[in-house]
Amino acid sequence: MAEAEAKRVASDERAAFDWLGALRDAGFLGLLTLGLSFPIIAFRTRQDLWQGLVLDPRWELVTVLVAIAFTARFCWLVFGNRLAGGVQSLAERVGSTLSPLKSYTATFRLVGLAWLIAYPFLAVLFAGPGGALKWIDNFGIQILIYVMLGWGLNIVVGLAGLLDLGYVAFYAVGAYSTALLSTYFGFSFWLCLPLAGIFAALWGILLGFPVLRLRGDYLAIVTLAFGEIIRLVLINWVELTNGAAGISGIPRPTFFGLPFNASDEGFAAFFGLQFTPLHRLFFLFYLILLLALLTNWVTIRLRRLPIGRAWEALREDEIACRSLGIDTVTTKLTAFSIGAMFGGIAGAFFAARLGFISPKSFEFMESAVILSIVVLGGMGSQIGVAIAAVVMIGGTEMLRELVWLKAIFGAGFDPTQYRMLLFGMAMVAMMVWRPRGLISKREPSIVLHEKRAIGGELVKEGQG
Amino acid sequence: MAAPAIDPNAGLDAEPILRVEHLTMRFGGLVAVNDLSFDVARGQITALIGPNGAGKTTVFNCITGFYKPSSGRIVLMSDGALPGPAIDALTDTSMRSRRVGDGGIYLLERMPDSEIAAQARVARTFQNIRLFTGMTVLENLIVAQHNWLNRASGYSLLGLVGAKSFRDAEARAVEIAVAWLDRIGLKGRADDPAGALPYGDQRRLEIVRAMCTGPVLLCLDEPAAGLNPRESAELNELLLSIRDSNGTSLLLIEHDMSVVMEISDHIIVLEYGKKISDGTPEYIKNDPKVIAAYLGVEDEEVDDAAAELDQ
Numbered sequence: 171m172a173e174a175e176a177k178r179v180a181s182d183e184r185a186a187f188d189w190l191g192a193l194r195d196a197g198f199l200g201l202l203t204l205g206l207s208f209p210i211i212a213f214r215t216r217q218d219l220w221q222g223l224v225l226d227p228r229w230e231l232v233t234v235l236v237a238i239a240f241t242a243r244f245c246w247l248v249f250g251n252r253l254a255g256g257v258q259s260l261a262e263r264v265g266s267t268l269s270p271l272k273s274y275t276a277t278f279r280l281v282g283l284a285w286l287i288a289y290p291f292l293a294v295l296f297a298g299p300g301g302a303l304k305w306i307d308n309f310g311i312q313i314l315i316y317v318m319l320g321w322g323l324n325i326v327v328g329l330a331g332l333l334d335l336g337y338v339a340f341y342a343v344g345a346y347s348t349a350l351l352s353t354y355f356g357f358s359f360w361l362c363l364p365l366a367g368i369f370a371a372l373w374g375i376l377l378g379f380p381v382l383r384l385r386g387d388y389l390a391i392v393t394l395a396f397g398e399i400i401r402l403v404l405i406n407w408v409e410l411t412n413g414a415a416g417i418s419g420i421p422r423p424t425f426f427g428l429p430f431n432a433s434d435e436g437f438a439a440f441f442g443l444q445f446t447p448l449h450r451l452f453f454l455f456y457l458i459l460l461l462a463l464l465t466n467w468v469t470i471r472l473r474r475l476p477i478g479r480a481w482e483a484l485r486e487d488e489i490a491c492r493s494l495g496i497d498t499v500t501t502k503l504t505a506f507s508i509g510a511m512f513g514g515i516a517g518a519f520f521a522a523r524l525g526f527i528s529p530k531s532f533e534f535m536e537s538a539v540i541l542s543i544v545v546l547g548g549m550g551s552q553i554g555v556a557i558a559a560v561v562m563i564g565g566t567e568m569l570r571e572l573v574w575l576k577a578i579f580g581a582g583f584d585p586t587q588y589r590m591l592l593f594g595m596a597m598v599a600m601m602v603w604r605p606r607g608l609i610s611k612r613e614p615s616i617v618l619h620e621k622r623a624i625g626g627e628l629v630k631e632g633q634g
Numbered sequence: 635m636a637a638p639a640i641d642p643n644a645g646l647d648a649e650p651i652l653r654v655e656h657l658t659m660r661f662g663g664l665v666a667v668n669d670l671s672f673d674v675a676r677g678q679i680t681a682l683i684g685p686n687g688a689g690k691t692t693v694f695n696c697i698t699g700f701y702k703p704s705s706g707r708i709v710l711m712s713d714g715a716l717p718g719p720a721i722d723a724l725t726d727t728s729m730r731s732r733r734v735g736d737g738g739i740y741l742l743e744r745m746p747d748s749e750i751a752a753q754a755r756v757a758r759t760f761q762n763i764r765l766f767t768g769m770t771v772l773e774n775l776i777v778a779q780h781n782w783l784n785r786a787s788g789y790s791l792l793g794l795v796g797a798k799s800f801r802d803a804e805a806r807a808v809e810i811a812v813a814w815l816d817r818i819g820l821k822g823r824a825d826d827p828a829g830a831l832p833y834g835d836q837r838r839l840e841i842v843r844a845m846c847t848g849p850v851l852l853c854l855d856e857p858a859a860g861l862n863p864r865e866s867a868e869l870n871e872l873l874l875s876i877r878d879s880n881g882t883s884l885l886l887i888e889h890d891m892s893v894v895m896e897i898s899d900h901i902i903v904l905e906y907g908k909k910i911s912d913g914t915p916e917y918i919k920n921d922p923k924v925i926a927a928y929l930g931v932e933d934e935e936v937d938d939a940a941a942e943l944d945q
């Protein structure tokens with residue numbers, strides 16, 4: 171009886187949709203938009219010929235925005251439930267189609283690896299030697315650098331659960347140690363690469379000691395500050411780092427001593443090939459691929475060692491760790507410094523790839539991008555982080571390809587300026603539909619009978 | 635006044651493994667533990683009981699280093715070390731521990747929590763279970779063996795290259811873990827996340843995880859809380875077998891009198907941070923002060939309550 175009653179009430183409610191309420195709600199949002207846009211959008215400021223400030227009203231734009239807000243809200247109230255349900259089930263379907271892939275991980279990994287190795291050749295094949303430059307450099311190498319950085323930070327944030335907002339500092343340490351060692355002392359790239367990793371790891375330990383006593387928000391703020399301090403030192407220590415102008419003329423990496431140039435001692439001449447700038451790019455691509463895979467291999471290995479389990483246990487419950495006799499300070503420091511080491515190696519590669527570095531490349535925004543790759547990927551998941559890097563970095567590079575949109579929005583339209591907007595929207599979408607990242611399942615590090623992934627809802631994210 | 639004619643220490647002649655002396659813990663103006671002294675006997679089960687807020691968990695936190703006591707001394711004597719002048723001599727130095735004969739003495743109030751667990755080998759569980767919920771049951775027990783495994787992995791260097799010595803050590807650690815899982819009947823769930831276990835199993839898993847650290851003293855904070863009668867009977871069995879076959883001394887906080895009276899060799903009663911009674915279960919059961927504390931009667935009425943009990 172009571173059940174039937176409840177059903178009847180529910181169906182009544184569905185029938186009697188509150189149109190007036192929806193209108194009122196949407197109207198309120200419209201007014202709110204008007205209020206908000208008045209100070210920031212309604213006037214464009216410019217200087218006239220006499221250096222005076224001129225306000226150009228842009229009421230049409232405001233009207234359009236208000237109309238958009240009103241309609242969007244109204245449609246959301248009317249159709250939103252169904253839409254949200256649809257997206258939810260879509261997200262679940264994507265998730266469930268992805269999850270059986272796990273059982274083919276071995277094949278999946280092989281196919282992925284084969285594809286990565288073939289990528290530069292495919293690029294040349296499909297885009298021609300000229301077009302391939304962009305695909306290998308801007309997409310391939312650029313994305314792989316972020317994959318490596320994401321994997322490095324994943325050790326700190328994803329495994330050990332330490333929120334590090336200053337990761338780019340270690341990237342900078344690696345890049346600057348390579349730049350300085352090679353320009354001042356003439357060290358070769360191959361020597362600089364491990365040294366950069368070691369320096370960054372040492373900096374990790376140095377910064378880690380005072381910082382890792384803090385937890386959660388405090389840790390995040392202090393790491394952020396350290397990241398900024400390093401950048402400010404780089405800008406202001408002009409005698410050493412040449413300040414904001416940066417360091418140029420960093421020797422390019424060589425192929426076991428063979429430079430990539432058109433000279434007779436060059437790589438092309440040695441192998442009797444026609445010189446093309448593609449050789450260097452191929453080399454850089456495979457180098458960063460190798461470095462990224464090394465990061466991945468070490469991480470996967472470490473996860474199955476006592477230290478890796480201690481990191482994850484630390485993320486789960488620090489107090490329980492202490493009650494089991496685990497030295498939490500050392501454990502955190504190892505995570506921090508190994509993460510820093512990979513950041514440093516990536517930095518060395520970055521410096522040698524461009525031959526020029528400046529503090530501009532190591533701003534907080536970089537840390538934020540790397541962190542969002544880790545968070546979007548699903549903290550702790552290697553493949554998730556890689557996918558997130560492809561989506562985020564590839565996506566922003568893709569924006570450059572959207573110049574045809576100028577035909578629609580006018581010549582002043584620059585799609586790359588919407589990068590941060592898209593970033594933000596991706597973040598919000600994730601928080602709503604996949605709050606634990608693309609791949610939230612955790613693989614156990616040791617198995618007795620049968621391997622089963624652990625649902626994300628049980629896995630803790632750590633509080634610093 | 636009818637004094638109970640029971641010897642408070644009947645059958646309690648074991649030497650102590652832990653000696654707490656004049657322990658005081660203040661939180662601002664609140665004195666949570668007030669000049670508390672007691673012994674935990676080697677190879678026995680000692681229970682710490684008392685009404686809510688009596689300061690039991692605070693005592694545990696002081697013993698295991700999670701709180702630094704305001705004053706007092708907490709000495710752990712492992713592997714046959716005995717109370718004696720060596721302890722006073724150690725107290726006069728600024729050191730934390732010293733080897734005595736085959737054993738060692740540890741001044742726990744000077745040591746941080748993880749060192750107490752790693753060196754003095756005091757393990758504990760928590761009033762609110764603290765398992766690694768996102769890790770499997772087996773992983774929980776392997777993490778508990780972290781210190782020796784990490785050494786066996788050459789601080790990760792041997793492990794990274796997959797050295798055989800490390801693989802053997804890990805296999806040994808799994809063996810130890812599985813043996814413990816067998817004892818609590820959870821071997822079949824070794825690959826399930828710890829957070830997915832029923833409450834009673836989580837409690838026992840936490841105890842077993844503490845045992846995987848190889849402790850000489852195991853401190854359990856309300857291990858029977860929230861268990862049904864069958865589960866708490868199983869718990870009794872587990873605790874007795876830990877005492878008898880592993881020779882680990884136990885100190886437990888418990889409200890469930892069926893557990894306390896059945897398995898403890900020795901009981902200490904706390905009220906408002908002070909010790910009000912100390913003796914065998916038989917003695918405690920008949921101590922009018924304990925009865926008064928638990929029934930919540932006024933001091934003057936204690937005698938009446940005792941008189942009533944005598945009848």
Ligand SMILES: Nc1ncnc2c1ncn2[C@@H]1O[C@H](COP(=O)(O)OP(=O)(O)OP(=O)(O)O)[C@@H](O)[C@H]1O
Pocket residue numbers: 661664666684685686687688689690691692693761
């Ligand atoms: N960290 C702390 N800061 C301030 N006061 C505390 C702290 N820890 C415990 N206390 C206080 O000390 C007193 C004793 O608390 P404790 O948790 O030791 O009691 P308990 O005997 O374990 O009680 P229960 O049986 O409820 O677990 C309480 O009044 C509590 O509020």
Ligand SMILES: [Mg+2]
Pocket residue numbers: 690691692761
């Ligand atoms: Mg308590």
